[in-house]
Amino acid sequence: MSTSTTSPATTAAAPPVVVDVHVILRTTDGRILLSRRGGPYGHGQWHAPSGKLDPGEKPAHGAARELEEETGITTDPARLRLACTVLHHQDPATVRLGLFYLATRWEGEPVNREPDKCLDLRWFTEDDLPEDLIPYPGAGIRGALTDPGALLHHGRPHA
DSSP, X not given: OOOOXXXXXXXXXXXXXXXXXXXXXXXXXXXXXXXXXXXXXXXXXXXXXXXXXXXXXXXXXHHHHHHHHHHOOBOOGGGOEEEEEEEXXXXXXXXXXXXXXXXXXXXXXXXXXXXXXXXEEEEEEGGGOOTTBOHHHHHHHHHHHXXXXXXXXXXXXXX
């Protein structure tokens, strides 16, 4: 009979994973729609329209929902292309899986539909993105534009 012991590292529960969906709205001439955060996280910094995936929701459907909720832009989830995935270690208790979708076809003009959370919506050229992108979404946006299909790690795993 053998007995085995496990170390605390192998028995510790992994932190829950939050799934975020982001939409990079890109025009044919290479402009990207970004929003300036008005809430406490990243206040005043830029990011793509995004939000948390609802329970049971398909990721592309969640991305299309978030895009419409925040900007009024509608797109067919089947037309969204997963362009980058980011595993973000936010803190010891939170890991975020960021799915960054590229949208090149949509309907409507962007409108700030969440003025309590968004200070501004603005188009930027791909080669002149703002320096004050929130770091985690910034990594996903840049990855989607320069290394489509990439899996990026952001932040440091907490031991």
